[in-house]
Amino acid sequence: MYGSIAALVSSYAGYLLETFVTLVAVCGLAFVVLWGARRLGIGRPSGPIQLRGTLPLDGRRVIYLVQVGAQVFVVGAGEGGFTKLGELPATDLPSAEATGAGRFGEVLSRVMSRPKKEAP
Secondary structure, three states, X not given: OHHHHXXXXXXXXXXXXXXXXXXXXXXXXXXXXXXXXXXXXXXXOOOOEEEEEEEEOOOOOEEEEEEEOOEEEEEEEEOOEEEEEEEEEHHHOOOOOOOOOOHHHHHHHHHHOOOOOOOO
């Protein structure tokens, strides 16, 4: 009787040890892959799209200024997804060095006050 209990405990301990070793191996592999991807620059922004500013409104809503080439889009994000709020030429934005606290609000009010273009 004691032999079967010892065998059961031994097999259970072996199973736990095997599970723990597998978990450590998977975590180690994930770390190595993520570290390698970071070193190679995978996931870094590239191309003509650039985030020029953000304005958190509350815990679930944010307004973004996204520059695509020579245009800047004002995009709202919330529970319902993304919504284009407006657009303006990139030349209307202040340079990155001149941007300070409160400037985003000025740009947003300028974009929101423009008359909307009629769709053809």
